[in-house]
Amino acid sequence: MRMKISHLGAVCAAAVAFAVAPVSSANAQITWTSWTADSPGALTGTASGMMGSIAVTYTGEVGSGTQINNTGSVTAWRETGTPLAFGGQGPTTTDFVQLVGGTSTGTNTLSFSSPVNNLFMGIASLGGYNTAQFNFTTPFTIISQGAGNWGGTATSLTQTGNTLFGTEGNGVLQFSGPVSTLTWTNPVSEYYYGFTVGTSTVPEPSSIALLGTGLFGLVPMMRRRRK
Numbered sequence: 001m002r003m004k005i006s007h008l009g010a011v012c013a014a015a016v017a018f019a020v021a022p023v024s025s026a027n028a029q030i031t032w033t034s035w036t037a038d039s040p041g042a043l044t045g046t047a048s049g050m051m052g053s054i055a056v057t058y059t060g061e062v063g064s065g066t067q068i069n070n071t072g073s074v075t076a077w078r079e080t081g082t083p084l085a086f087g088g089q090g091p092t093t094t095d096f097v098q099l100v101g102g103t104s105t106g107t108n109t110l111s112f113s114s115p116v117n118n119l120f121m122g123i124a125s126l127g128g129y130n131t132a133q134f135n136f137t138t139p140f141t142i143i144s145q146g147a148g149n150w151g152g153t154a155t156s157l158t159q160t161g162n163t164l165f166g167t168e169g170n171g172v173l174q175f176s177g178p179v180s181t182l183t184w185t186n187p188v189s190e191y192y193y194g195f196t197v198g199t200s201t202v203p204e205p206s207s208i209a210l211l212g213t214g215l216f217g218l219v220p221m222m223r224r225r226r227k
Contacts, residue, residue, distance in 0.1 A: 029200060030120055030198040030199065030200055031051060031052040031198055031199055031200075032051070032091050032092055032093055032095075032122065032196055032197070032198035033049045033050065033051040033056050033095065033196050033197050033198060034049050034050050034051075034069075034070065034093060034095060035047055035048070035049035035056075035066075035067070035068040035069070035095040035096070035097070035196070036048065036049050036050070036068055036069060037049070037068065038062055038066045038068050038097070039062065040062045040063065040064050040066060041061070041062055042061055042100075042104070042105060043061070043104070043105060043106060044059075045059075045060065045061055045062025045063075046058060046059050046062065047062055047066065047068070047097050049068070049095070051112070051116075051197060051198060051199050052199060054112050054113050054114055054116065054199065055112070055113035056110065056111075056112060056113075056197065057110070057111045057112075058097060058108070058109070058110050058111075059108070059109050059111075060105070060106070060107065060108025060109060061099050061100065061101070061105040061106075061108060061186070062097055062098070063097075063098035063099055063100055063192075063194070064098070065098035065192060065194070066096070066097050066098045066194070067094050067095050067096055067098070068095055069095070070093040070094055070095055071094070072094040072095065072096075073094060090122065090144070090172060091122040091196055091198070093196075095196055096122070096124055096194040096195060096196040097194050097195055097196065098192065098193070098194040099186055099193055099194055099195070100186075100189060100190065100191065100192070101132055101186030101187065101188050101189050101190055101193075102186070102187070102188070102189035103187050105185075105186060106185070107183055107184070107185055108183065108184055108185065108186065109181060109182070109183045110181065110182040110183075110197060111180070111181050112179065112180055112181070114180075115177070115178035115179060115180045116177055116178060116179045116180075116199050117177035117178045117179075117199075118174070118177060118199055118200035119174070119175040119177055119179045119182070119197060119198075119199055120143070120172055120173065120174050120175075120197065120198045120199065120200070121140075121172070121173045121175070121182075121195055121196070121197050121198075122170075122171075122172050122195060122196045122197070122198065123157070123164070123166065123169070123170060123171045123172070123173065123193070123194075123195055124148070124170050124193060124194045124195065125148040125150070125168065125169075125170065125192060125193045125194070126148065126156075126157065126164070126165075126166025126167075126168070126169050126170075126171075126190075126193045127148075127152075127156065127165070127166035127167040127168050127169060127190060127193070128150065128167070128168050128190055128191060128192075130188060130190060131165050131166065131167050131188065132165075132166055132186065132188045132190035132193055133163055133164060133165045133166070133186065133187065133188055134163065134164040134184050134185075134186060135162065135163050135184055135185045135186075135187065136162045136163070136164070136175075136182070136183075136184040137162065137182075137183050137184065138162065138175050138176060138179060138182055138183075139162055139175070139176045140159075140162065140164070140173045140174060140175045140176070141173065141174050142157055142159055142164070142171055142172075142173055143171070143172045143173060143174050144171055144172045145157040145169055145170065145171030145172075146169070146170050146171070147168065147169065147170070148166075148168040148169050148170050150168060151168045152167060152168030152169045152170075153169075155169075156168055156169025156170075156171075157169040157171045166193070182197075
């Protein structure tokens with residue numbers, strides 16, 4: 001009986017450890033947003049779509065080059081001729097919201113119908129002759145990157161704190177979750193760049209953590225039964 005209890009404890013520990021482990025390129029299957037509506041506007045534009053079963057609403061700058069309904073040019077999501085990669089999970093549609101940036105464009109906001117634990121953002125063609133940037137309010141990690149549409153190198157994106165810098169780069173970012181809203185500014189004006197967002201289908205950490213908590217609760221019950 002003691003061995004059974006010890007084994008159950010090991011299973012519980014493994015479940016909780018998996019619950020808090022970061023998503024990796026090996027186990028992530030990203031569902032990217034299908035943008036279906038947009039209203040262009042330098043200061044008050046909007047866009048909306050679905051990220052799997054999660055509704056996505058965006059308010060901020062919406063450039064005239066915004067692509068919806070998967071009918072745009074595939075080159076927006078290419079890095080030197082090959083699909084943008086996150087373990088093969090880069091953006092799979094041509095949809096994205098196009099930006100120009102500048103101090104007058106103010107704050108951009110993404111809202112989700114339910115909190116997103118594993119939120120990813122695909123970045124297209126950030127920067128050019130000058131270095132453009134995203135100033136986020138949420139911590140992030142650069143998962144993958146490559147050259148943009150008109151040049152750049154394999155390391156065209158850099159990060160300082162919660163600010164992303166780009167000199168003609170594409171890439172994928174991952175944000176610390178859960179995320180209900182994501183806000184940022186694009187203070188540098190640059191001709192053409194953009195983004196889309198996606199989420200992973202990896203089991204939600206909160207669900208696994210609940211499972212682990214339930215299993216841990218069985219240990220003292222089994223001990224009492226043994227006595």
